Amino acid sequence: MTNHSSSTRAAAEPLPDTTAADKSKRFRDLIAVNFGNTLEWYDWTIYSIFAPYFAVQFFQPDNPTSALLSTLAVFAVGFVTRPLGGFLFGAYADRAGRRKSLTVAMMLTAFGSIAIAIAPTYGSVGVLASVLLLVARLLQGLAHGGEMGTSVTYLVERAPQGRRALFGSTSWVSVVLGTILATITGLILNSSLPSDDMKTWGWRIAFAIGGVLGLYALYLRRRLTETDAFEKASHSDGNQPDAESLLPGQSGSAGQAKRGLLHYWRSILIVFGLSAGGSVMFYTWLIYMPTYAQVHYKQDASSALVASLIAQVFFLGAVLGAGWLGDRIGRKPLVIAFGAAFVLLTIPIYNLVDGTFGTLLLAMLASLTAMALLFGVNGAVWAEVFPTKVRAAGVAGPLSFATAIFGGTAPYVNTALGQAGHQDWFLFYLVGVAAITLITGLLMRETKNNSLVRGA
DSSP, X not given: OOHHHHHHHHHHSOOOOOSHHHHHHHHHHHHHHHHHHHHHHHHHHHHHHHHHHHHHHXXXXXXXXXXXXXXXXXHHHHHHHHHHHHHHHHHHHHHHOHHHHHHHHHHHHHHHHHHHHHOOOHHHHTHHHHHHHHHHHHHHHHHHHHHHHHHHHHHHHHSOTTOHHHHHHXXXXXXXXXXHHHHHHHHHHHHHSOHHHIIIIIHHHHHHHHHHHHHHHHHHHTTOOOOHHHHHHHHHTTOSOOGGGSOTTOOHHHHTSOOOGGGGHHHHHHHHHHHHHHHHHIIIIIIXXXXXXXXXXXXXXXXXXXXXXXHHHHHHHHHHHHHHHHXXXXXXXXXXXXXXXXXXXXXXXXXXOSSSHHHHHHHHHHHHHHHHHHXXXXXXXXXXXXXXXXHHHHHHHHHHXXXXXXXXXXXXXXXXXXXXXXXXXXXXXXXXXXXXHHHHHHHSOOOTTOOSOOOO
């Protein structure tokens, strides 16, 4: 790279905060984005927690089993719409700005929660209640698909110089905080209200909390500062392409032509490859493993829940530590370490679980430590492999698609293979998906020094 290109790149990078006001505003923006992301995951999690209670409120109450299955089917529909939401909100963020996209996503999430909290029951309006629940979840699925990718894009672009991985890793802190908040809400309501009250109206409290807090998050997001990368790209309109965005032998003028997202298929594959391993491990170890211990080994629910909460709190610190490390040694070593760890250790760690508190906690701590290696840097990698004009769509779309394929199906594949007597097949499946991420890490270039202001 020439000296001129290096100087241009340096000028394009975010400058360190020079005043206390700069640092304060950047920190407030980080909190505002992650507060909203926490509520997105709170809303996503409380649906599954309270589904057994409100199922007969929205579907035929004469058959509780059928009502629960229908409720879970609506939950699955949310996963189906997430990839669409990822591409739609990502494209909107690339055209109108990250701040506007995040604000609209939060608006839909809050509206969906409030709609479910006040929705009429099947007994009062019949099948219309089922339709209203479906519409609310469709809107939330769209918003959830756009939220994660766009929020990571915003955090990485808004990060001070040399802190991209650390800022990006905070998005996973907010994800886990959302699941913890939902779990605690479920514990409090279950311990405070009789079962009959929970089934008739108690479950509405959880959704109402999400809706009200969502309105506050909406207020915070409307006050966000747009990122420098988006502002500079909008003003230049792609007329100053970075050297990395040009094909071999291509002149600068030829590279100035606007390109569609599919032109960056290598970057799409990197996001997909990292998201495949990350999502299947996230949903297997952090979301489903406590349930697996209860169902397969008859472990006490309280014992499994406490082990899970301890491991999740540990993960909060581990992922921030990995983000800090990734800003110093680079992203590639940590991606490779994640893939290698799960290729080699998935089966031994999984076989540790035997229905006792200690083994479940040990298995979750080991798996979440390995997960943190990837989750500390994946947000930075996703943002760094795309030019500014297609970055949000490039991150949100493949991320949501991979999550729907590998993450959303992981508990069901695990259960189905276990019931068929082929639990070991699921372990081989986990190893295979981890190998995809490992290969991605080995083949990708280090992205730590990539410019975030690059022409399309």
